[in-house]
Structures are given as C-alpha cells and as structure tokens.
Amino acid sequence: MARPFLLRRSSHQTSALVPGSGRILALLAATHTIDDLYQGAVPALLPFLALERHYTYTALTGITLAATFLSSAVQPAFGVLTDRRRHGWLIAAGLLVAGLGIGLSGLGDSYLVTWLAVALSGVGVAAYHPEATRTARGVAGNSTQAMSWFSVGGTAGLALGPLVVTPVLLATGLRGTPLLALPAVATAALLAARRPWRRAHAAARASGPQRPGGPEQAAGGAPRRRRDDWRSFARLTAVVTIRSIGYFGVASLIALFVIRRFHEPTAVGSAALTAFVAAGAAGSLTGGWLADRWRRLATVRLGYACTIPALLLLAVAPDVVVAFGAAIAAGLAMFLPFAVQVTLGQDYLPNRIGTASGVTLGLALSIGGLATPLFGLLADSRGLTVTLLVLAALPVASLALAGGLREPRQPAAITRPASA
Secondary structure (H helix, E strand, C coil), rough: CCCCCCHHHHHCCCCCCEEEEEEEHHHHHCCCCCCCCHHHHHHHHHHHHHHHHCHHHHHHHHHHHHHHHHHHHHHHHHHHHHHHHCCCCCHHHHHHHHHHHHHHCCCCCCHHHHHHHHHHHHHHHHHHHHHHHHHHHHHHHHHHHHHHHHHHHHHHHHHHHHHHHHHHHHCCCCHHHHHHHHHHHHHHHHHHHHCCCHHHHHHHHHCCCCCCCCCCCCCCCCCCCCCCCHHHHHHHHHHHHHHHHHHHHHHHHHHHHHHCCCCCHHHHHHHHHHHHHHHHHHHHHHHHHHHHHHHHHHHHHHHHHHHHHHHHHCCCCCCCCHHHHHHHHEEEEEEECCHHHHHHHHHHCCCCCHHHHHHHHHHHHHHHHHHHHHHHHHHCCCCCHHHHHHHHCCEEEEEEEECCCCCCCCCCCCCCCCCC
16 A cells, blocks of 8 residues: 555655764754744844834835845845855854844844845855855765755754844943844854864765765766756745745834733743744754655644634634644644755756755745735735735745655755865
8 A cells, every 4th residue: 555645754864974974964053043043133123123213014014124124135146156166255244144134133223224224234245155055965965854954054043033132222222233243243153263164174075975886877887868857946935935924024013013912011022932943943943854754845834724723813812822822823824834945956957956955945035025925914904804815825835835746756965166
C-alpha cells in the first residue's frame, strides 16, 4: 500500500556536514540572530512611535515599508554579485549597517529621519543575507535540518527584537535607540577577526563540491551540469512573497492588536509579538526535521494549511490568553516552510546559489513589507480585527501555489564562483 502523501519519505536525502564545519555554522547562525534582530526591532519600535509621536496606523506601517523598500530593491543585486565573486566581508558590513540604521532611528522628531534610518538598516540586512546563506549552505551540505539551524538563528533574532527593544526604550524612550546598535558593532568586530567565510571556503574545498559517486557525478566521473528551473523558482518566489506579506502584516499589528483590543500595557503587546516570532523558531527547526525525513513540499503545504485556522482564531480571540495561544500557533505554522523554501530555491537554481538565496531568504522576505501600509490603511478604516481576517486569506493563496510545485530533480552542488 502506498504511504499517505505527508508520510512519503523524501527523495531529497541529506548529506553529512562538511567536516569541521560545526563551529562555522554555529557562528553564522549567531550572526544571523544579531542581523535579524534589527528586522525584529522594527515592529517593536512601532508602539513607542505611536505613544510618543502619535502616528496613525498608516504612518506606523510606513516605517515597516522603510525597512523593506530599499532592501527589496538592492537584494537581487547582492545575490548576483555573490554569484560572480565571493564577498565575505559583506556579512560583517551588512550586519553593521543594519544595526547603525536602527540606532539612528529614534534620534530627532522627524518622521523622514526615522524613515531613512530604518531604510538604511534594511539595506544592511539585504547585504548580509546572500553571502551568509551561501556560506551556510556550503558547510551544511544538502541537509535541510542543518540549514534550518542557520535559518532559526534569524528567526531567533526576530524574536529577540522585542525582548531587546522594549526594556531599553521603556527605560530611555526613543532617544535610547543608539544603544540598540551595540550588538551589531560587537558582532561585526568579531566577524572581522574570525572571518568565517574563509574557513568555510577552505572546508568546502577540502571536502570537494559534492560526494564522490553521488548523483551530481556522471558515469565517467565528470560533473554533470544541471539546468536552472526558472519556472519552478518563479512559482516558489510567489509562494514566499505572499507568505512574507502575511508575516509582516501580522508582525506589524499583533502588538497593537493585543494592546488596544484587550486594553493591555505595551509590555504585554510586545510579549505577544515575541511569542509569535519565538514560536517561529520552533517552526523552522520542525520544518527542517520533517523535510529531511519526509517530503519537503509536503512540509511547505502543511505549514500553510495550519496557518489559516491559527490566524482566524487570532482575529476572533475572545481574550488575551486565547490571543497568545493563537499567536504561538500562527508563528509555528507560518515558519514551518521557512528553511525548506530556502533549500528548494537553491536546488531550483543550482548554478545561481547566491541569487536563489538572496531571493528566497532576502527579497521575498523583505518585499512583503512593501504591502504592509495597505494593511495600515485597512486598520485605520475598518479596524484591526477585519485586517487580521484579511491576512488569514493570504496563506490560502500560498497553499494553492505550492500545490503546483515539484521536487527538484537533484540537490544543488555546493560550488564556488570561478573567480574565488
């Protein structure tokens, strides 16, 4: 008897980590945490901007737009750049710029200054992701679960954003935002000293681009060149982009929803945001584990199928306890496909790992923020509950598109640019 769809074992079997790469992967995951902390800081800033500067929902979601506007524009360029030549220094430089932008965001009372500072932070995030993801995939081999550890570093950073921002700004107000740049400065200095991209390059070089006799090797021993599947990659990009729109919409409004719907203090709203994103960290790891043992595409579809009822429950939650439970369930389900989609994108474009990484982990994530002001307008006119109900419809579209995806024929070989 054939196994049920969700229980079929995946043909995408994993390889062991590149020897000696565990510490490199751990360091990269830690830097991913710090980098994405500054993405998580943006939603956490919004309640303070609302209270101190009395911004509307539209103005507040415009700040989210700032974090993603330039990031979305330059992300593909960074991906193409890293495909042509390795630029490991972008990992440290991008992280530093991401932190400095958030550090400047609370200075002065000008909306324009805040918007530009947050936009600068978004450019730093865009510079970090393609090269960091390429380096992580180089040491993770074809293991989705290993890549999920790198991805969960970013998810942990998103969760840490409110935990770091809220106590600092409760104590100092918006004038204390320069303190938020300190983790980026310290981590960038550590990266400059350790230079993990060089160690990852040496480790991958010692192990070879693939396993001997593996599926990437032709019968005569010569490497078999594979074609990039742009059609499947385009569909996957649409799936990830719709997920990104939903994530940014929920992340930008969930704290305000808890504060204003249930008349809770700012700290409780920030805790709801943290619960949502922290559950996402568990979802990323669970998704990687499921993908390695069963089917990657089944894991993606399962995540979107479970996101729909979780967001509906959040929108109609009768009290704050149910809202917290729904936030945790939504974060878990929404992040279940996260790391899986990154490896799928890299396998659809095996000759352009940097571009695939920049799109699936960078562009398709940040571009979702471009639509966030629309949800701010909707919340101003119709209320937060209606807005969350609309957001619950987005994973339906992602699920429908994911139904047309197919498993890549072979996992991507971990190669180096010719100029490296």
